[in-house]
Amino acid sequence: MFSLLQIEWLKIKRYRTFWVLTGIFIVFILGWNWLMSAGVLTPGGNAAKMLGMNFTFPDVWFHVGHNTKLFSGLMSILVIILTTNEYQFRTNRQNVIDGWQRTQFFHAQWSIVFVLSLLITLYTLILGLFFGLLNGSPLSAAGTNIQMVGYVFLLCMNYFGLALTLSFLLKRSGMTIVIFLCYGYIAETMITNILRFKFDTRMGDLLPMESAANLLAFHLPDMAKQMMGLQPTSASTLCIASVCWTVVYYIISRIKVLKSDW
Amino acid sequence: MSSALVIENISKSYGPIKALQGVSFSVPEGSVFGILGPNGSGKTTLLATVLDILVADAGSYSWLGGLPPHDARKKIGALLETPNFYHYMSAMDNLAITAAIRQAGSADRERVLKTVGLYERKDSKFQTYSLGMKQRLAIGAALLGNPRILVLDEPTNGLDPNGIAEIRQLVRDLSKQGITIIIASHLLDEVEKVCTHVAILKKGNRLVSGPVNEVLINEDLVEVAAGDMSALQRTLQQMPGVKTVTAADQILQLTVDAVTTQAINDHCFRNGITLSHLTVKKKSLETKFMELTNEPSKN
Numbered sequence: 001m002f003s004l005l006q007i008e009w010l011k012i013k014r015y016r017t018f019w020v021l022t023g024i025f026i027v028f029i030l031g032w033n034w035l036m037s038a039g040v041l042t043p044g045g046n047a048a049k050m051l052g053m054n055f056t057f058p059d060v061w062f063h064v065g066h067n068t069k070l071f072s073g074l075m076s077i078l079v080i081i082l083t084t085n086e087y088q089f090r091t092n093r094q095n096v097i098d099g100w101q102r103t104q105f106f107h108a109q110w111s112i113v114f115v116l117s118l119l120i121t122l123y124t125l126i127l128g129l130f131f132g133l134l135n136g137s138p139l140s141a142a143g144t145n146i147q148m149v150g151y152v153f154l155l156c157m158n159y160f161g162l163a164l165t166l167s168f169l170l171k172r173s174g175m176t177i178v179i180f181l182c183y184g185y186i187a188e189t190m191i192t193n194i195l196r197f198k199f200d201t202r203m204g205d206l207l208p209m210e211s212a213a214n215l216l217a218f219h220l221p222d223m224a225k226q227m228m229g230l231q232p233t234s235a236s237t238l239c240i241a242s243v244c245w246t247v248v249y250y251i252i253s254r255i256k257v258l259k260s261d262w
Numbered sequence: 263m264s265s266a267l268v269i270e271n272i273s274k275s276y277g278p279i280k281a282l283q284g285v286s287f288s289v290p291e292g293s294v295f296g297i298l299g300p301n302g303s304g305k306t307t308l309l310a311t312v313l314d315i316l317v318a319d320a321g322s323y324s325w326l327g328g329l330p331p332h333d334a335r336k337k338i339g340a341l342l343e344t345p346n347f348y349h350y351m352s353a354m355d356n357l358a359i360t361a362a363i364r365q366a367g368s369a370d371r372e373r374v375l376k377t378v379g380l381y382e383r384k385d386s387k388f389q390t391y392s393l394g395m396k397q398r399l400a401i402g403a404a405l406l407g408n409p410r411i412l413v414l415d416e417p418t419n420g421l422d423p424n425g426i427a428e429i430r431q432l433v434r435d436l437s438k439q440g441i442t443i444i445i446a447s448h449l450l451d452e453v454e455k456v457c458t459h460v461a462i463l464k465k466g467n468r469l470v471s472g473p474v475n476e477v478l479i480n481e482d483l484v485e486v487a488a489g490d491m492s493a494l495q496r497t498l499q500q501m502p503g504v505k506t507v508t509a510a511d512q513i514l515q516l517t518v519d520a521v522t523t524q525a526i527n528d529h530c531f532r533n534g535i536t537l538s539h540l541t542v543k544k545k546s547l548e549t550k551f552m553e554l555t556n557e558p559s560k561n
Contacts, residue, residue, distance in 0.1 A: 007362045014351050085348075093315050094346035098363040098403075099336035102314065261316045 004108040005115065011091075012082065012112075021078045025071055029127065032067050037131050043218065056137035058144035062219030064128040065148035068120060069155055069216040073181065075116060076163040080176045083109055083167035093262050106257040110250070113164055117156035124152045151215040151235075154242045158212035159184070161249035168253045184209045205233040211241035264327065266291045266411050266442040267312065272321035274307055280466050281307040284321065287461045287471040289444055294437045296453035296474070297446040299463035300555055305446040306343055308463070309415050313340055326410065336364045339404030340413035345396040349389040353380055353399050356388060357406060366407025377432070378402040393420035401429065411442045418452060430456055450551050454478070464555045478550050484516040484523060487539035488530065497533045501526070513539060 012018050035041040037055035055063060086092040086109075095105050128149065132142055163180055170176045192204030205214050215238045267289040274282040282304045289295045297305045310316040312323045314331055325334030347356040357371040375381045378398040383391070391399065397420045404412055414433075418426045433443055433456045447453055453460060453474075460478065461471035470477050488494040495514055498507050503521035507514055516526070523540055530537050 003362075007359060010355070010359050010362060011348060011351075014348075014355055016350065089348055090344065090346040091348060093310075093342065094360075095363055096315060096332075097313050097335060097338075097340045097342060098360050099332055099365070100363055101332045104332075259317065 001107065001111055004104060005111050008108050008112055015082075017081060018078065021074060021081075025074050026123070028074075029067055029071050029123070032070070033064055033127055033131055036063060036067070037135060055131045055135045057132040057139075057141035058146075059219065060128050060132040060135070060137075061145040061148035062216075064124050064131065065152050065216045066218055068124045068127075068152050069213060072120070072156060072159050073184070075120065075156070076159045076180060076184075077177055079113060079116065079160045079163040080167050080180060081173055082112060083164055084171060084173035084176055087167075087171040088173070096262070102258050103254075106254060109164055109168075110161075110253075113157065113160040117153050117160060120156050121149060121153040125149045147235075148216065151212075151239070154239060154246075155212040155216055157246050158242045158249075159209060161246045161253075162208060165249040165253040165256075168256050202233050205238065206241040208245045211238050211245060214238050215242065264291050265289060266293075267323065267325055267444070269308070269312065269323045270321055272308065272311055272323065273319045274304075274311055274316060274466075275319055282311070282318075283466040285463070285466070285468045286321075287468055289442060290459060291442050292437075292440050293459045294433060294443045294445065294457045296457035296460040297444065297463065298448070298450065298453055298460055298551065300448060302465070303463040303555075304466040305448075305463055306415055307466075309340075309342055309413055309444070309446055313338075313342060313413065315342065336366075336407075337409055338411045338413060339406065339409035340415075341397075341400040341404050341417060342413070342415045345400035347388045347396070347399065347403075350387060352385045352387055353391075353402075354384050356399070357403055360403045361406050364407050370406050370408075374402040374405045375399075377405060379428070394422060394425055397421055398425070401432070405436075409441065411444065412436060413444045415446045416448075417445060418447075418449065426452075450548050462551070462554055469554055482518070483543045484518055484521075484526060485513045485539065485541050485543055486516065486526065486530075486537055487513045488535050488537050490535065493533075494530065494535050494537075497530060497535055498526070501529050515543075 032041065033055075036043070054060075086095075086105075092105055095108075096102060100108075128146075129139075129142060133139065162184070163176075166176045166180055167173075170179065188204075188207050188210050191207060192210055195201050195204040204210060214233060215235060217232065265288040269288065270286050271284045272282050272286070273280070273284050285304070285308060297308065299305050307316060311318045312325075313335065325331065326337065329337075348359070353375060354371055357374070358368045360366075361368040361371065372381065372384070375384050378401050380395060380398055380402060383395065388396065388399070397417070401414070401417060404414070412433075417433075418429055421429060430452070433445070437443055437456075437458075443456075445453065445457065457474050459472065460474050462469045462477070486494065486498070491509070491512070491514070495507055495509065498504050498514065498516060501521070503519050503525075505517045505519055507516055509515075518526075523542060527537055527540055
């Protein structure tokens with residue numbers, strides 16, 4: 001895998017779009033967290049603030065995790081662009097002609113997804129520690145709710161895995177981005193709400209992207225949840241669902257890449 | 263002579279279209295092997311299949327005595343259809359990726375860029391290259407790491423006459439070094455000038471394959487004329503060894519079997535005809551190719 005990553009790095013390091021999108025992602029998340037921690041941005045309005053939104057441990061993990069989720073679509077688009085470029089330039093074919101097995105090409109793309117997810121998780125961890133300490137909470141309290149950082153990894157693997165699978169299936173960047181965004185940010189929300197409010201079921205929480213997104217839902221204190229009558233699906237169920245969907249993406253994309261003409 | 267590539271009964275369909283129908287032949291090691299055929303005959307499909315870009319419906323192939331395909335491909339330099347590179351990267355950076363995949367070491371990049379005349383533009387982005395330069399870079403990439411086999415699909419596409427001559431010379435030079443070269447082309451001239459062996463495809467069928475001088479035998483045409491063309495035609499149709507007599511623009515064209523021009527002249531003279539024109543003309547490869555590809559397919 002390391003040699004695959006080395007070659008992928010050769011492809012990526014000269015690609016300006018990679019650096020621009022990565023730069024935007026890093027700066028936006030940092031800025032967004034900063035503005036929220038400073039009280040300039042108040043998603044949920046003053047009510048949320050009154051109910052105890054703050055950037056100290058352990059609540060900071062909910063906020064930085066949620067904020068990473070907000071911008072993960074940007075990095076999903078990057079995954080789509082990197083993968084569909086291979087089809088557009090037909091370099092996927094050339095890589096195989098030059099001696100890669102199809103599985104090596106396939107795993108090279110998944111290794112990008114894995115490493116990107118790992119780096120974003122690490123970045124979220126650093127942001128959480130930074131803002132937690134900045135706002136005066138002791139490091140000893142940092143361990144509580146730190147599983148939210150792990151959820152960031154699951155979310156990234158899920159989102160990027162879906163983006164990668166759609167890229168393998170559709171091969172064109174424009175179409176793949178539109179379908180990814182329409183599905184993830186419109187279709188799933190509609191389906192979830194229809195299931196919840198028309199059929200009184202929370203099965204929508206287990207949809208591909210929803211399963212991961214609900215792990216990093218906007219944080220409301222337990223008291224607020226009780227007041228609003230919310231009974232969210234348990235984190236363990238969501239984790240299992242999200243991992244299962246990622247495995248499904250892997251299997252579908254593997255079959256597509258290994259069995260079809262290029 | 264051992265085989266660089268053995269193809270056995272490869273078939274490939276795109277929906278109802280049968281692109282390849284049980285194609286078999288082998289490529290001798292050290293040969294310059296031309297795959298000839300009109301557009302749509304299956305040349306590129308065949309090469310893409312043996313390079314694992316397309317998945318065959320049936321049949322098999324083996325490179326270099328049965329090496330695992332991906333290991334074999336590391337010893338093969340291939341240009342398939344179009345030059346495929348990362349548009350935003352320079353020639354050197356693109357070749358670094360090729361070298362890394364082929365485990366060839368990137369020190370060879372400057373040599374191949376000099377070989378294909380792109381050294382001066384080695385740091386320019388691929389997207390700034392002309393079509394001919396892109397084609398040269400693809401050939402350069404194929405040469406990285408001194409491959410044992412070169413697969414070139416329409417290698418002179420986009421090249422100017424000088425470039426075509428250079429590629430032709432390059433193929434000859436590489437062949438002298440013992441590299442097996444497989445060239446797919448519809449340019450007969452290209453094949454005639456450089457190939458030692460040939461396979462001809464038509465509508466996915468292999469019509470014929472073997473050494474060029476056996477497959478594309480250039481039968482000679484004899485052209486004759488006399489004052490009385492009708493008498494001349496009658497006389498020659500009766501001459502032993504004359505296979506066909508065809509009238510064309512005040513001359514007769516003969517295909518003959520072991521008959522010399524002197525024997526034709528003597529035969530006519532004995533029959534009271536004095537020839538005003540007698541010449542031997544090589545039958546063009548194009549004519550031979552058209553004959554082969556216009557025959558009904560074997561399958």
